[in-house]
Amino acid sequence: MSEYTAPLRDMQFVLNELGLLDQVSQLPGCEDVSADLADAILAEAGKFAQGVLSPLNVSGDREGARWVDGEVHTAKGWHKAYQQFVEGGWNALSCDPEHGGQGLPRLVSALVEEMWNAANVSFGLCPMLTRGAIEAVELRGSDYLKETYLPKMISGEWTGTMNLTEPQAGSDLASVRSRAEPQGDGTYRVFGQKIFITYGEHDLTDNIVHLVLARVPGAPEGVKGISLFVVPKFMVEVDGSLGARNDVRCVSIEHKLGIHASPTAVLSFGDKGGATGWLVGEENRGLEYMFIMMNAARFSVGIEGIGLSDRAYQRALAYARDRVQGTEVGAGSRDKVAILRHPDVRRMLLSMKSRTEAMRALACLVATAMDTAHSHDNAETRKASQAFVDLMIPVVKGWSTENAIDIASLGVQIHGGMGFIEETGAAQHLRDARITTIYEGTTGIQAADLIGRKIARDKGHAIGLVIEQMRAVAQRLVDDHSLHAIGRTLGQGIVALEQAVGFIVDNYDAHVAKVSVGSVPFLELFGTVAGGWQLAQSALVAQARLKEGTSEQDFYRAKLLTARFYADHILARANGLAHSVIQGGDAALEMDDEQF
Known part of the structure; x- marks a missing residue:
């Protein structure tokens, strides 16, 4: 059974080549966060995730936590791993230095969290909840509460x-x-x-x-x-x-x-x-204060979805490389081949890979906005960044976790019958992912928040600004002959998204129930188009690197093909989702209760 390997090169691409770390390093207090420092942190986190957390994932799943006479005993190896986690300073990574934190940007800590969740999501849940509690006490606690609890919570003690x-x-x-x-x-x-x-x-x-x-x-x-x-x-x-x-x-x-x-x-x-x-x-x-914790937790649950998706992809890819079965379609040879050569397996793997990369890039963009909202020296910039964060958190949480379930399910499918057998490990990712769409607010709750508070209330202003940014990127691709197909599909997705936003803004007050039927399809539509926006930017970067001449030809070519696959297979669904948002309310509401 394969162990988790942190996707460091993909993470570096998002940080450095999509320009997010450059934005953060210009913020007050973040000037020392260089690419070298971020790379070193991610590399060490990757070692901890692979060497300490990943080996405990299956054994922890099988043993579970045990309740005995009011006391809870964690699985074998859990206590030692947690002590190593605390001693390594991982709990304090992005916490306030005033109480013992390291003060690193959320952009960096989000990628570290992805590793914890990919390697061992059951373990990663513990520091995730602690972080939310820390934020609530930091922002609203008395001096007594801060002095008494924050240093020990930030250290992880x-x-x-x-x-x-x-x-x-x-x-x-x-x-x-x-x-x-x-x-x-x-x-x-x-x-x-x-x-x-x-x-x-x-x-x-x-x-x-x-x-x-x-x-x-x-x-x-x-x-x-x-x-x-x-x-x-x-x-x-x-x-x-x-x-x-x-x-x-x-x-x-x-x-x-x-x-x-x-x-x-x-x-x-x-x-x-x-x-x-x-x-x-x-x-x-x-409840107002608890939402501080809940919003932090919702973003982190979205990161869980990304980590679980990447882990399921890694396991499925390893199996597809090793499993020899059947002949290659159209090859003219009767030799048996690895199932990686089968067209449908390739489709499933690229569906897993492309969505995972889209989710990672989008979450990192939101983390960058979090850092900007917290640290920028211009009040208007902080306000605009926070508005973007508020808009996107339901998407990061809801879209990423819904994807995680489907991606983990595809991982089982690629394993075939062996995926249904616990010993391969594929089934655990699906079981673990299933809760992520439920806790910290179900997908329906996230979607209701998105269409009501985040879109209808401000008449689509915040999302309109995002759509403008998307359209500018789409135009750049359309103008490049080699990227035209991606840009055209992204443009069509943006039109579909804009139509759905217009429907919500025009009808929410008068027909809230009808609009609400399409709230989850709308969340999926927004996430799908936003993910396409991010992969389109990845394609622009990859194309530029290939034109410059690079020793990483395979890496950048894979970025281009991943973006193209996403456009053709995922982003192409946008029109259907918009149709469900705009036209899908009547049947659901007209059905009598007895007819269900």
């Missing part, structure tokens, strides 16, 4: 969680019933039960910092009455040492389709008088 949903609530956070009673000394007593808490209990660290949504007495109904609290597993003494166990316990862990080595906990707060918690920010603004 303590981990963090998000405690949102409850058995009766699901994705409807307005139904949260957990309560928090003020004690008059700045603390609260927290009561309630939370479900689906990733790494809510484990044995990797001495303490776990839970961020918990709950209601204070007299709070308004619905989402406007939710507050956010820090509730540690163990109390922290004045000198920073750990004190008594807080009143929070794990009552079970879920038995899941995939990500078996990641403990998904049911947590009970306040069974013995109330768990001690500290308010984050102001009362009744908890």
